[in-house]
Amino acid sequence: MRAPRAAYPLTWRVMDVLERLAAIVWPSSFQRGLPYLMLMPALVLVGLLVLGLVQIGDTSLRTLDTNTFLMSESYTLANYQRVLTESFFATVAGRSLVGSVIVTVITLLLAFPYAYLMVRTPSSALRKFLLVALFLPFFIGQVVRAYGWLIILGNQGMVNEALGLVGVPPIRLLYNYPAVLFGLVQYMLPFAVLMLAPALTAIPGELESAAASLGAGWTRTFRHIVLPLSRPGLVGAGLVVLTLSLTDFAIPAILGGGTQDFIANAIYDQFFRTSDQGMGATLSLMLVAVGSMLVGVVFMLFGAGTLAMTGDRK
């Protein structure tokens, strides 16, 4: 006697077929290999990165022959010697490093209250407004935003026009170091808020209430409760802002007036203006090395913050 169709629905049959197919493609004896398979995308990604770095490393050890515009066949450390001895590279590297640290500090100072207000405000309207204000800049590219600042801060821009109304002559607000740092802070702010917000959300509001009920003022609560518990977010946001600022190209190029180059601008110049791929590769490797060392130092001093994504297994 045949079983009624309703006892074994069609969807189950489909699932059976799919399971049999899956068993053919991935037999149960392969189960131990599953974790390795899941690692494959990461291995491919890192592998490609390493391959690229090896290629860049190879190029960095070759010099440009300006008679043929070909790279030398033999290896030499001449490019590294130039980078370490010519003052131009020290100037640009110093400007990039100092600039990225300043941008990181200012960005975190601005991002923290923004993120805190966004997470803790009881007003959903305010929260939505802050979220929209946070995400809106993501729809506008970095270059467009930089050009926006040219319009606002230029000699004939809105700020100078406003100053003109009260009799102040035009001030050069653009094409200097502060303008570059200002542009970078504005660009990095949403990244920092996005990294901080989850860390602040994870701090139970009851902890602050408890501190207050025990007599702690807002400052004391902030110092002993909020700040220590938000450290993972601060570290994560700081690392993202630091590395992005250190490697930025567009903001120094557009708001710097050509005289405030960062390392990325110098790399571009070597690859595309002087056609010296060896020197460009050397600068690229050194930027990777300096950035990695900075990240390593932060990891050692403060831990990996939210980037570590650690948690006790249960």
Place this chain on the structure above:
Amino acid sequence: MSHEKFLSAQIGRRTLLASMAAAGASAGLSTLGVSRAFAQEPEKPAEIIIRAWGGSWVDALKAGVSDSFTKNTGIAVRHDLTEDNEIQPKVWAAVAQKRVPPIHINWDTTTNATKSALRGVTEDLSDLPNLKNATDLAKPVGLDGYPIVNTYGYVYVLAYRPSAFPNGAPKSWKDLLDPKLKGRIALYNDGIGFHFPAQVAGGGKLEDIPGNMQPAWDFISKIKEQQPLLGEDPDFTTWFQKGEIDAACTISTNAREAKKNGIEIAWVVPEEGAKFDTDGLWIPKGLPENELYWAKQYINHALTKEAQQIWLDGLGLPGVIPGITPPADLVGDPSYPTTEEDFKQLIRISAKVQVENESQWFAKFKEIMQG
């Protein structure tokens, strides 16, 4: 396909056009100067790709050369506006990997093109029939044959805002050192166009280039104290327009274009002289034979008097084919040199010397300006 067949085919495709148009096409073909070449005319590609600079530059190329080439041959022309220094590594990589290059023709500065020629990625263009009509300017200095064909010359003038110079036009590059111009001047961000006049303004001699450029670096160091802005062609126009600068070392074409757009601007060739340089067209190696053939026909067409007249009217620059009429607004202008006397005011250094020393000059200029 014979020349006659070629013409028939073209006219056949244009049966709806008036006979005037057909005659025009026929006349255009004769100006291509390749009647014998068409005897072995290979298959036409659907399009050829020309790398070009944007804005008024590509508009002028299109009006003067590309449109008439398409009209004469039926081959569409696509203009690739990738920056010249960014297309270069792509072309070099394609040739090295024996791939078909991403463009058929590169419209390039002669200095930049010379690098490609030295690297051996350029096709020889010595067999272009219209070269016999061209002046010596078409020949790249310091290179064998014609790996590049120079198509016009240009001058890095001292462009200025007349209202900022109430006592009259600046006469010398040293006038840029006037304290009132602090933060109000601009140079190219690689110093191009400024090194050689700076050598003279700094008290040096052109004969000492490249051996002793110290006078140039000394003068550029003084200019640095003036806090110049450093940029590219479009920046100068924007900066003049937005009131950011009062003077700049820039190509006369940019100054003229800004003036056409209503910006208050004039230009001079200062007493120390101004750099004269050329741009050219070249073809990367690795194109299929038929595409190489038609790319050569394009450059050959660019060397006709008719194409040069329209193209260079748009750019306001002197060409390499004799008999071109200067635009009315540039007659007698030192930025449009036509006579030997005009050229005496200008500084021309071979592209080979420039490319061999570019990296060092660039590094030195950057060291001064970024310090």
